[in-house]
Amino acid sequence: MEMAGKRVRCSCCGVQLMVPPNTYTVQCARCLTVIRFQPRNHLGQAHDSIRHTASRMKDLLNTVSSNINTMVPSVNSYPSSMASGNAHHSQPVAPSLPVSAHQRKRAVLCGVSYFGNKYRLNGTVNDVKCMRYFLIQKLGFPSDSILLLSEEESDPCLIPTKQNIRRALRWLVQGCQSGDSLVFHFSGHGSQQLDFNGDEVDGYDETLWPVDHETEGKISDDEINATIVRPLPQGTKLHAIIDACHSGTVLDLQFVCRMNREGYYLWEDHGSQSAIYKGTNGGLAVSISACDDNQVSEDTTALSGNTATGAMTYCFIQAVQNEPGLTYGRLLNAMRKKIRDTKTGILLNGPIASLAKKVLFPKSSQVCFQEPQLSSSEKFDIYSTPFAL
Numbered sequence: 001m002e003m004a005g006k007r008v009r010c011s012c013c014g015v016q017l018m019v020p021p022n023t024y025t026v027q028c029a030r031c032l033t034v035i036r037f038q039p040r041n042h043l044g045q046a047h048d049s050i051r052h053t054a055s056r057m058k059d060l061l062n063t064v065s066s067n068i069n070t071m072v073p074s075v076n077s078y079p080s081s082m083a084s085g086n087a088h089h090s091q092p093v094a095p096s097l098p099v100s101a102h103q104r105k106r107a108v109l110c111g112v113s114y115f116g117n118k119y120r121l122n123g124t125v126n127d128v129k130c131m132r133y134f135l136i137q138k139l140g141f142p143s144d145s146i147l148l149l150s151e152e153e154s155d156p157c158l159i160p161t162k163q164n165i166r167r168a169l170r171w172l173v174q175g176c177q178s179g180d181s182l183v184f185h186f187s188g189h190g191s192q193q194l195d196f197n198g199d200e201v202d203g204y205d206e207t208l209w210p211v212d213h214e215t216e217g218k219i220s221d222d223e224i225n226a227t228i229v230r231p232l233p234q235g236t237k238l239h240a241i242i243d244a245c246h247s248g249t250v251l252d253l254q255f256v257c258r259m260n261r262e263g264y265y266l267w268e269d270h271g272s273q274s275a276i277y278k279g280t281n282g283g284l285a286v287s288i289s290a291c292d293d294n295q296v297s298e299d300t301t302a303l304s305g306n307t308a309t310g311a312m313t314y315c316f317i318q319a320v321q322n323e324p325g326l327t328y329g330r331l332l333n334a335m336r337k338k339i340r341d342t343k344t345g346i347l348l349n350g351p352i353a354s355l356a357k358k359v360l361f362p363k364s365s366q367v368c369f370q371e372p373q374l375s376s377s378e379k380f381d382i383y384s385t386p387f388a389l
Contacts, residue, residue: 103145105181105389107135108168111150112160112188112211119189123299123308125150127187127243130309134317135183139389147171151211160188162210162219169227176283178235181389184228187310190244191218192293199252199274206250206293208242225252225278229377232283239389240287243310245296247289248373252278257374257382263333267379285377288316288331291370298370303342311339312372320387328374329382335372 111128114120128148135141147168149160157164172182189209199222207218229251232238240251249256254271271278290297290312301307303314312335319326319334326334374382 102175102177103142104179105135105139105141105183106145106172106176107132107141107147107183107185108172109146109148109183109185110160110165110168110188111148112186112209113151114189114209114211115151121188121299123301123310123313124187124243125152126307127310127313128185130317131185131241131313134321135389138321141183141389160210161212162216165208165210165219166223166227169224173228173231173238176231176236177233180236182228182232182236182238183241183389184238185241185243185313187243187313189213190242190247190250190297192246193218193220197222197276199276199278200249201270201273202293204293206246206248206252208244208247208250221250221252222276224250229253229278229280229285232280232285232377234282236280236283238283238285240285240289241313241316242287242289243297243312244290246291246293247297248292248295249287249375250289251285251287251375253285253287253375253377254278255376255379257332257376259329259332259374263329265329265382267376270375280377283377286328287373287375289373289375292373295370300342303338311342311370315339315372326387327383328380328385328387331387332372332374332382339370339372 109128109131111124111126112121113124128150132146132148135146136143147158149158149164149168151159153159157167169184172184176182186208191207191209192204193207195203195205206221208224209218210216228238228240242250244250249270252270254269256268256270257265258268259265290310298311299308300311301309303309303311315335315338316331318338319331323330323334
């Protein structure tokens, strides 16, 4: 009787494969990754040649797969990334960008919905779709320089797992140089955890939740800073747009802009007490976040009719689109005003706003309304510096 085949798991996507007898290479039907197996006995010179060829192919695939650029091509055709076909499924082993082409504008957009969980979010995928359209159509980002991760992607390398987000962030800053504009947009859950290295003013690290955070853990502000802030060279600019709870200092940048309701501000220095360097390598890093570290942000339909979005993402895009050339100060004020007006009602401005808020939103005494925050690797005049991506 012929020996039965064996079952193995794909090293890329994890799907279980049936390998026929006397087979030494197999291609995954889901992601098309080529997997090589060692023969169990001597098969002669012909099979030696096959093994040698397969070994060379494996080395090549491993080299290409280790480059985070392999993650991008399926995003280039978004939103048609759910379509089947060899061109899409071969992404894990195909270079994402031409080696000779250096994109001056590059973005990582990450929307995590947490499907199947009681804490599922409904607006995060809408957020990253809108941000991608906005960056391409309004701000001139090349479509092939935007990497989008969400649970709607069929490519396993584009699911927002902890490992995939880490690789995406490394890709974002890889080879960056003077004149580059980088964007990291995250829409999902955020939280806090105890700080054990003494670099936090309030004693807590901020974290972002990947889709597999329950098993793999969260991504801390320390790691985010080390990955995308510290490598930035002179002349490179990074903007992080973080739509998550407790995200005020999620990039661990040294200076935090403290602004009151009248628009007056000052820069708080959060780096003087830490022995760990949290600055850049000469570049500029700016974070625009949904709320302060002690606040929560909202996933809501109040801003865009029946479509769920993150309040901060919606207000950010609207403010930048409605007022070209606005400054950082104008942007921050416009976002805050839009969120306040939505929560209290457009007509509830002026002296009665505070009373109405207590009556209509009694829980606000325990949980502060979200106020978008600004932090930076260096101080600047927020009312004279134009916002530009």
